[in-house]
Amino acid sequence: MADAGMLKQINLQKIRNAFLAGEPFSKTELAEKTGLSFPTVGKIVDEMVRTRQLQIVGTRNSSGGRCSRIYQYNADFRNAIAMILEGQNLDWFILDSLGMTKNQGRIEIDGDLLGTLTGLLLQARRQEPSLCCFCLGIAANTNGETVQQSFEYPQLKGMNLLKELECASGLKGSLGNDMWISAEGCWQRCRMNDHTTLISFYLGSCGFGSSFVVGGKTIKGAHQVAGEIELLPWIREAGLNANQWPDTLPETILRCILTYAIITDPDFIQLYTHPFFVDHFDEIQAQLNACFAGVQPPALLLSDDFRADYEIGLSCRAMRLMNPQEVSA
Known part of the structure; x- marks a missing residue:
């Protein structure tokens, strides 16, 4: 049985989820939509107004003759910055509390990679007072904090990059492999259910990569190297990347x-x-059909949406970081 604190969080999340679609509500309308009692809704909404999560945007006539206040989620309650590091380019975009992009840009890295990342975060903090977190996607093998292997950025190998950036910027952060994040984004974009399994393969400037997703979550393995095909010597030696490929399909x-x-x-x-x-x-497709002879093979998809999936995956991570766990009275 849920205690009072847990029940409050459940009710708060119901109300927050209703507002995150961007639609304004009165307290009465919100009670009808969430199924919560009017007093419960009233108490939580008042708290959310005090903490700037909600703002009053007008009034609406009610059947009782009194005007009801209309509330809307404050898109600038919290902001996040999402970053994509690939090759010598650092792409970034600022998200508001509703997941909408406020600003974006690209930086060409020339020399100090860590300094460039830190400088961008500090600049974003100065320009966005509500900035509370960052998400970084990188073409490297990570365990969520430390760069374990990177053929593209050898200077980062062994570095706890998440800790470095959090300490330098004062922001809470998330760090992940590009394939993990894009595959999670694909799962979201395609609205797959919690039992759906998906394998993605990508050929980029940093080589051949893959990811395995179950129920929207990437399987990373005991040592966080699941799907890191580039760690196989015969794959790395082939030197296959987005700018160079043979005429025939390599057996490897x-x-x-x-x-x-x-x-x-x-x-x-x-x-x-x-x-x-x-x-x-x-x-x-023919080889898959042969392997799965007598049964239905996995559906083979060809997608143009790697970048879109990457950004969706980063945005989902940012939204989770921005979502406060509790509202203080």
């Missing part, structure tokens, strides 16, 4: 895709659009 790449498929038996296998995958899509 095909075997990786088929092995993943047979071991995990997913609902979907997604190949992010690249000339290499486009040219060999039918061949990969």
